[in-house]
Amino acid sequence: MKVMADYYYTKNHEWLRMEGEKAYIGITDYAQKSMGDIVYVEIPELEEFFDKGSCFSVIESVKTASDIYMPVDGVVTQINNTLEEEPESLNEDAYANWIIGIQLKDKEQLKELMTGEEYETFCK
Amino acid sequence: MNDYNQLIFELSKPTRMSYSLPENDVDDSAIDEVIAEKYLRKEDALLPEVSELDVVRHYTLLSNKNYGVDTGFYPLGSCTMKYNPKVNEDLASLDGFTTLHPLQPTSTVQGALKLMYELQNLLEEITGMYKVSLQPSAGSQGELAGLMLIKAWQQARGEGHRNKIIIPDSAHGTNPASASMAGYKSVEIKSNDNGTIDCEALKAMMDENTAGLMLTNPNTLGLFEKDIIEIERLVHDAGGLLYCDGANMNANLGITRPGDMGFDIVHLNLHKTFSTPHGGGGPGSGPIGVTKALEKFLPVPRIVEIEGHYDLNYDEENSIGMVKSFYGNFGVMIKAYAYILTMGKNLKKASQYAVLNANYMKEKLKNHYILPIDNCCKHEFVLAGLGENEHHITTLDVAKRLIDYGYHPPTIYFPLIIDSALMIEPTETESKETLDGFIEALIKISEEAKTNPVQLKTAPHHTPVRRLDEVKAAREPKLRWK
Numbered sequence: 001m002k003v004m005a006d007y008y009y010t011k012n013h014e015w016l017r018m019e020g021e022k023a024y025i026g027i028t029d030y031a032q033k034s035m036g037d038i039v040y041v042e043i044p045e046l047e048e049f050f051d052k053g054s055c056f057s058v059i060e061s062v063k064t065a066s067d068i069y070m071p072v073d074g075v076v077t078q079i080n081n082t083l084e085e086e087p088e089s090l091n092e093d094a095y096a097n098w099i100i101g102i103q104l105k106d107k108e109q110l111k112e113l114m115t116g117e118e119y120e121t122f123c124k
Numbered sequence: 125m126n127d128y129n130q131l132i133f134e135l136s137k138p139t140r141m142s143y144s145l146p147e148n149d150v151d152d153s154a155i156d157e158v159i160a161e162k163y164l165r166k167e168d169a170l171l172p173e174v175s176e177l178d179v180v181r182h183y184t185l186l187s188n189k190n191y192g193v194d195t196g197f198y199p200l201g202s203c204t205m206k207y208n209p210k211v212n213e214d215l216a217s218l219d220g221f222t223t224l225h226p227l228q229p230t231s232t233v234q235g236a237l238k239l240m241y242e243l244q245n246l247l248e249e250i251t252g253m254y255k256v257s258l259q260p261s262a263g264s265q266g267e268l269a270g271l272m273l274i275k276a277w278q279q280a281r282g283e284g285h286r287n288k289i290i291i292p293d294s295a296h297g298t299n300p301a302s303a304s305m306a307g308y309k310s311v312e313i314k315s316n317d318n319g320t321i322d323c324e325a326l327k328a329m330m331d332e333n334t335a336g337l338m339l340t341n342p343n344t345l346g347l348f349e350k351d352i353i354e355i356e357r358l359v360h361d362a363g364g365l366l367y368c369d370g371a372n373m374n375a376n377l378g379i380t381r382p383g384d385m386g387f388d389i390v391h392l393n394l395h396k397t398f399s400t401p402h403g404g405g406g407p408g409s410g411p412i413g414v415t416k417a418l419e420k421f422l423p424v425p426r427i428v429e430i431e432g433h434y435d436l437n438y439d440e441e442n443s444i445g446m447v448k449s450f451y452g453n454f455g456v457m458i459k460a461y462a463y464i465l466t467m468g469k470n471l472k473k474a475s476q477y478a479v480l481n482a483n484y485m486k487e488k489l490k491n492h493y494i495l496p497i498d499n500c501c502k503h504e505f506v507l508a509g510l511g512e513n514e515h516h517i518t519t520l521d522v523a524k525r526l527i528d529y530g531y532h533p534p535t536i537y538f539p540l541i542i543d544s545a546l547m548i549e550p551t552e553t554e555s556k557e558t559l560d561g562f563i564e565a566l567i568k569i570s571e572e573a574k575t576n577p578v579q580l581k582t583a584p585h586h587t588p589v590r591r592l593d594e595v596k597a598a599r600e601p602k603l604r605w606k
Contacts, residue, residue, distance in 0.1 A: 037594070064540055087599070
């Protein structure tokens, strides 16, 4: 299982990566593996606001449909449209392929997320 | 002919025919004189041109490919694929039933109305609910109707703001779907390590916006929610209602009743518990039973009996209205009615045997597959596949290999809370020999996983089509011929 050291993680297997003031959100390698082959990714609208813990996307695989939850409060500022055509790219590299980019509401919330090291222990 | 694999269009030869009509002995008239020009088709219909023998052979060969309860064991968890006695079919096809028209005056259909009325009474007794409506035509529709009743009841009490339905993470996917359709927000409650509801977590979730809790009991792991009395108190104290998904009623007949457990609403699946065919996705039947407080909101028409005369009552101002055209799927009701009367007190034995069969299989298999929760189960149980193994044999591989052994695979990868789930529901109608045959096949497969993994990875081997590329099918579906 691959874990990126400088990313933030949730117990629901989402990751968050900071890039300057922006944050990118996706699913972890562990998540893509347990879902199996991904066939559809539902992507939210731009400028939509989501609370921490609310569902912003649904990912369908051959096995299941899974809700994907917000790690923090934020407004969607970017969406990864290529996932509509190529949902399998999440299987190929779950960390390189983010689902949404957001503007964080409160940076303090990052402290509530797991570090790479903590996430690795969590998955054991 | 075993590998017969053609479409009827591929058999078609121009001018080949299946009929020879006698000479027309009435005056012919031009078609455009009787049908308006705009309704006439401009080009010939693309119908296959085949002989009568072609038609007979084509459909017979296709039907031979079918797999159903009548051809083999079908342990599809959560679906209750029990045997459907043929006498029920016989009764449902009596002329007196099949020639009825739904708009006939009620005075001419007293027998049919009486049957429905009595079926309602029987289901009320079996579930312990005050009143039953037979109208919903599927379990999912029963769920939607039930949730609409919750909404109607709360609105009538001036509590229309309640917008949250709590649903366990082990629930059927229809539960949150129905909640959304009824305009509710579904909130998931996680199961505890025993696979049941965590009362402390439930307590923390209840608030003034909680409309209710949807619960399947026994749940989809086949485990009885032992804390149901405590759960009932928590939900009702918070002003919510308790909804019972009756999908697993086959474990409860004559033993316990949703009404006695404190549920306000229950739906039943006649096509599961009451032995009517599942069909190709239909027709189903999902009657709902409710408490006295909810009766006035039930769908119309209601069947009423006045001094031995039966009638349909549409006049109920609080009703949520009709949820299905006419009165529900009547043919299915006849079969369920016949089943219940035939079984009588033995309905209890059906549940007891269903539970016994499931526990027998669970005990025989638990040393060969991972059993995540080792408790006495009800009518079904869930294995977590083979676990980590040298050749990475998955639950999907096991399921596909079962087809080679002549069995319909169990439900796989559901419920979602068990990794690599294999959900097995044998039902009460299978003999010990059948159960043993299936157990033996599963044990053999667990050995093959070590000794001959390729055999599993490439299964199934003896089917008209081999392992399908499910990913490609989902990503690039071809939905029509040519």
